[in-house]
Amino acid sequence: MGSFKNTFDTLSWDEIKESIYSKNEKDVLQALSATKLSLEDFKALVSPAAEPFLEQMAAKSSGLTQKRYGKTIQLYAPMYLSNECNNICTYCGFSLTNKVRRKTLSEKEILSEIESLKKSGFNHILLVTGEANHTVNINYFLQAIKLIKPYFANISIEFQPLSIEEYRQVHDAGVHSVLVYQETYHKEVYKAYHTKGKKSNFDYRLETPDRIGEAEIHKIGLGVLLGLEDWRVDSFFCAAHLDYLEKKFWKTKYSISFPRMRPAEGIIEPNVIVTNRHLVQLLTAYRLFNEDVELSISTRESEHFRNNIIPLGVTSMSAGSKTNPGGYSVEPESLEQFEISDERSVQEIVELIKDKGYEAVHKDWDRKFSENYA
Numbered sequence: 001m002g003s004f005k006n007t008f009d010t011l012s013w014d015e016i017k018e019s020i021y022s023k024n025e026k027d028v029l030q031a032l033s034a035t036k037l038s039l040e041d042f043k044a045l046v047s048p049a050a051e052p053f054l055e056q057m058a059a060k061s062s063g064l065t066q067k068r069y070g071k072t073i074q075l076y077a078p079m080y081l082s083n084e085c086n087n088i089c090t091y092c093g094f095s096l097t098n099k100v101r102r103k104t105l106s107e108k109e110i111l112s113e114i115e116s117l118k119k120s121g122f123n124h125i126l127l128v129t130g131e132a133n134h135t136v137n138i139n140y141f142l143q144a145i146k147l148i149k150p151y152f153a154n155i156s157i158e159f160q161p162l163s164i165e166e167y168r169q170v171h172d173a174g175v176h177s178v179l180v181y182q183e184t185y186h187k188e189v190y191k192a193y194h195t196k197g198k199k200s201n202f203d204y205r206l207e208t209p210d211r212i213g214e215a216e217i218h219k220i221g222l223g224v225l226l227g228l229e230d231w232r233v234d235s236f237f238c239a240a241h242l243d244y245l246e247k248k249f250w251k252t253k254y255s256i257s258f259p260r261m262r263p264a265e266g267i268i269e270p271n272v273i274v275t276n277r278h279l280v281q282l283l284t285a286y287r288l289f290n291e292d293v294e295l296s297i298s299t300r301e302s303e304h305f306r307n308n309i310i311p312l313g314v315t316s317m318s319a320g321s322k323t324n325p326g327g328y329s330v331e332p333e334s335l336e337q338f339e340i341s342d343e344r345s346v347q348e349i350v351e352l353i354k355d356k357g358y359e360a361v362h363k364d365w366d367r368k369f370s371e372n373y374a
Helices: 004-008 013-021 025-033 039-046 048-069 107-119 138-151 164-173 187-193 202-206 208-214 231-248 276-289 303-312 346-355 366-372
Strands: 072-082 124-129 154-158 177-179 194-196 219-223 253-257 294-297 316-318 359-361
Touching: 004 202, 004 231, 013 039, 013 231, 025 039, 025 048, 039 048, 039 231, 039 276, 048 276, 048 303, 072 107, 072 138, 072 154, 072 346, 107 138, 124 138, 138 154, 138 164, 154 219, 164 208, 177 253, 187 194, 187 202, 202 208, 208 219, 208 231, 219 231, 231 253, 231 276, 276 294, 276 303, 294 303, 303 346, 346 359
Parallel strands: 072 124, 072 316, 072 359, 124 154, 154 177, 177 219, 219 253, 253 294, 294 316
Antiparallel strands: none
């Protein structure tokens, strides 16, 4: 059975880059007027030629998002179960070589985190771990999900890549969506960022969304780490990946996240600076390219940016986030994966959303619909 790797192997990073940077005003206007956008149109919208058209892109993105999602923003919280990791990744605070105390939450500690998050009103949780198969493996995941499931309407996971059978197990246990980021699609330099561990296997990670789709998980989340390589080219590959998956697994829902590199213990500086204007351009380009995809912004971003991005196409936001195991209740001072930028409380984010004329939603709006029509 084929995978995205077959499509990926036909694409050249350098040729895609040249194509993006050769787009002109005519190409951008054509993309802005199209009702159904192609990947060539997406190239135009993320190109330097589109930068003068940011206002038009934002207005169209806002309208398309409201048509599909109404004026709602889904809120979620990440719960970090473990910072143990066998990978050496040059951009991550959990990297194996960082001499920091490691922690994996016990059942009692997980319940304590649940209690704190429920007090904040969350009904949608994202479970996150490092990649350490001797500790946080499928058995640990299944037990953690079993503990968590009674308290949340919606469980998403961001774990190490699993097999099809393991994804079926977490699906049966109650997982609604799986997030897996390629980090960068630039295969030639991927190894320089991932020097040791299973994550250094580019192809295995690239084929992970295919395995998630085969396991019939309800939603797949994609993204790249903005700042590693040229964001325009990386994002084209991510859009091509989304396009492929939607055609192959057409019953599945999809989301795109936009993590920008943030300060963390022992990590490299960004290789590429992605400005706020760039991020708005990218986010609105995705919305114009795909009306149905969910677009998510985390607390990595500043208060000012998150204040202003709400009407432009975002459908989900994290709030009150902690990026360390036990951060909500057990160990507020333990190691973070990265520094949070927007440290406002959940209630402050709810009020912000309300002030923008939107409604904060604490659980996934698709779930009841999909259950009724499954």
